[in-house]
Amino acid sequence: MLDLFKRKSPGEPEDAAKPSWTERLRAGLGRSRDKLADALTVAFVRRTLDQETLDELESALIMADVGMPATRHLLDDLAIRWKRAGPDADPREQLKAALVALLQPLEKPLVVSGARPFVIMLAGVNGAGKTTSIGKLARFLQGQGHSVLLAAGDTFRAAAREQLEVWGERNQVAVISQGGGDPAAVMFDAITAARARSTDIVLADTAGRLPTQLHLMDELRKVRRVIQKTDPSAPHETLLVLDANTGQNALAQVRAFDEALSLTGLVLTKLDGTAKGGVVAAIAKERPIPLRFIGVGEGVDDLRPFVATEFVDALL
DSSP: OGGGGOOOOTTOOOOTTSOOHHHHHHHHTHHHHHHHHHHHHHHHHTOSOOHHHHHHHHHHHHHTTOOHHHHHHHHHHHHHHHHHHOTTSOHHHHHHHHHHHHHGGGOOOOOOOSOSSEEEEEEEOTTSSHHHHHHHHHHHHHHTTOOEEEEOOOOSOHHHHHHHHHHHHHHTOEEEOOTTOOHHHHHHHHHHHHHHTTOSEEEEOOOOOOTTOHHHHHHHHHHHHHHHHHOTTOOSEEEEEEEGGGTTHHHHHHHHHHHHHOOOEEEEEOGGGOSOTTHHHHHHHHOOOOEEEEEOSSSTTOEEEOOHHHHHHHHO
16 A cells, blocks of 8 residues: 555656556546436437427436536537537537536646745535545645645644644655644644745645534634734635535535635545536536646545546546
């Protein structure tokens, strides 16, 4: 197991024996793709966009958790593209084009520049995969040639600190933590330590919380204010980690955390364990915050930047 975490040099290619990222993404989205496949095949075998076909497409997209606003947008766009391309056009390719156009605004990769340390604060509900995503993100950033430090801001759950420390050992990066201490104090100590060590990036973990837990949301705002005291421009990125299995509920989480923290990006995890991959389209239509990363597995390399064309090809 430990060989999965052996350090690679920046830019080093993936192990040839391991499936490529494209293959892993396609496999990860298999359940979502299977849910769409039958309905789309029946709809498109007619090669016409009559009302019956549109109704079947609507049902298929909603079942994949695309959501009603995004579904209506896609069907309207598909009708326009079909009319423009003519009756001999491949409707599946027209739907792909419509979906790529909808998702393209989410494709804004994380750019680390302008501050040292560059502070990335991560938030999310319990069980979204936040701590694991931080470990994977640390590996990704190291692969880009950056030095990284982890701040164990989840001081309520001992297992979270221990989990982060394991990731720190695997990635050979320092972890700043306090047993049962103040999360804001951990952030202050971590940023101070990163500055003293000339570390490029601080990944700041926070305790999981529901948007309805108002006192905990207030605590999250406090953590953000303390980070800003160390550097008025920080946190330079505020990412919300979402579990794809929650489907449309992810939108409610995005709205609540965005209002509390002014999110700059999203991380969508566990796409390999759900048939709800269409929620990406719902986010694009209703709350188009950049989707910085997606996760499709448990491996250390199974968190990568979101690319709209790759995602749509794997989904359809």
